[in-house]
């Protein structure tokens with residue numbers, strides 16, 4: 001290679017010390033557009049990470065999947081509505097059933113069983129018994145509860161809710177009561 005053909009390096013930047021396989025490297029500043037892109041990416045990352053991972057504002061993917069599974073399960077449980085102990089326990093663990101049952105409970109049952117469900121257990125002047133303890137007047141099986149809510153106890157002042165609510169809403173409110181208990 002003659003001297004005139006020799007590559008003339010740009011003025012700024014020296015040659016870096018290392019040589020690999022005869023290849024040398026200029027020591028040049030990164031271009032501004034490149035640096036700004038990097039800085040903007042860093043700032044964006046902090047905001048993005050904070051919003052998605054820390055703020056709790058958007059629903060996490062796990063929660064979205066849980067909600068979708070609960071929705072499908074609720075649809076299945078109410079499509080082939082079966083009133084037996086395992087089904088009522090399953091309903092008692094389904095957020096949709098619990099939420100619907102709570103709405104019914106809050107409008108129809110609180111007067112006697114209190115918002116805490118603890119009835120006489122919380123306030124001896126309450127009319128209804130405690131629904132959160134393990135003492136059941138009419139049996140502890142989910143189907144026993146269902147039967148009591150559906151048919152009431154005329155002699156004791158527990159109204160019959162079956163005619164008012166129908167099977168599904170009765171099952172929901174029983175599921176809400178059961179959600180305060182440990183499934184076997």
Ligand code: HEC
Pocket residue numbers: 104105108109110111112113127128129131135136137138139145148149153156157158159161173174177
């Ligand atoms: C007017 C008052 C009153 C209302 C309203 C009422 N209950 Fe009751 N409930 C009672 C009484 C009183 C008993 C106890 C019956 C007995 O002693 O045999 C009872 C018993 C029960 C039991 C059985 C408890 C056991 O120990 O076996 C369940 C379950 C129950 N209620 C659920 C409900 C639900 C769910 C609602 C709302 C849909 C509701 N109750 C609304 C008064 C009420």
